[in-house]
Amino acid sequence: MAAGSRRERIPEGESTDETELQEAGVEAGQVPKGGRGLLSVPYRLVEKTGSIARSIGEHAGQLGILFWAASLSLIRLKVSRREILTQIYVMGVQSVPIVVITAILAGIVTSQQGGYQFTGSIPVYVMGSIVVESVVLELGPVLTAVVLVGRVGARITAELGTMVVSEQIDAFHSLGRDPVTILVAPRLLAGVIVVPILTAIAIIVGIYAGLYSAHLTLGLGTDAFWYGARLFWHSWDMLYSLNKALVFGFAIPLISAHMGFRTTGGASGVGRTTTASVMFMTLTVLILDALFPPIFLN
Secondary structure: OHHHHHOOOOOOOOOHHHHHHHOOOOOOOOOOOHOOOOOOOHHHHHHHHHHHHHHHHHHHHHHHHHHHHHHHHOOOOOOOOOOOHHHHHHHOHHHHHHHHHHHHHHHHHHHHHHHHHHHOOOOOOHHHHHHHHHHHHHHHHHHHHHHHHHHHHHHHHHHHHHHHHHHHHHHHHHHHOOHHHHHHHHHHHHHHHHHHHHHHHHHHHHHHHHHHHHHHOOOOOOHHHHHHHHHHOOOOOOHHHHHHHHHHHHHHHHHHHHHHHHOHHHHHHHHHHHHHHHHHHHHHHHHHHHHHHHHHHH
């Protein structure tokens, strides 16, 4: 009787298999609990791939909208000059000590590692080229960007995230003020300005740190160092490095502001978003760094 009554409740036009799935509590697009087998692996793979693709598309769209809004604010000259100068000081001047320390260590390590590898087999003056090319093309811009990710990017995300969860962003909207113009555009312009300058400082400091390290550990003279540096130097190397720093200076504040506006969940949400933002910015810096050589050096 139970089976008979169940069949009586089947609506017209609906198959018995679909009704049994609904009675088992299985929604459309879900794998039945008893169906863990050959179908569960491809289902989970497709589900995970779709989730990742959706997240990438969502981030890309929101970043594009944020960049467009900030660009319009800058073009229309709606951004406060005082706020731009404040962000230049916070992001640039206050970051000089950590950038200089990082550059000194990078130059010393490059010189010592090169001396360990090449002593006895290659002329010592080649060390000048190793240090200069490594610092200019790679270590200077990348390490500066990574340092700024932790010092500047995380700070921007935490600041904006706190403003979101404390409803300060909603207060801007209620007062008719655009938070992108007030909070994002000055930071974006300041990042584009200060990161190339900090990279140039890091390059100069790193090269001289490598010079003195090579002189102390390898006995390499200053003239020999600069002679080796000129052997493989190209006129566009510095331009290549500064262009890389310009892209990093654009990406770091844009991503950090984007992640800050996505913050939810109170204080713990600010912490989670800041952590995710640092990971996002670091991966972006490394991916952009990997794209530069095949695009510009080949």
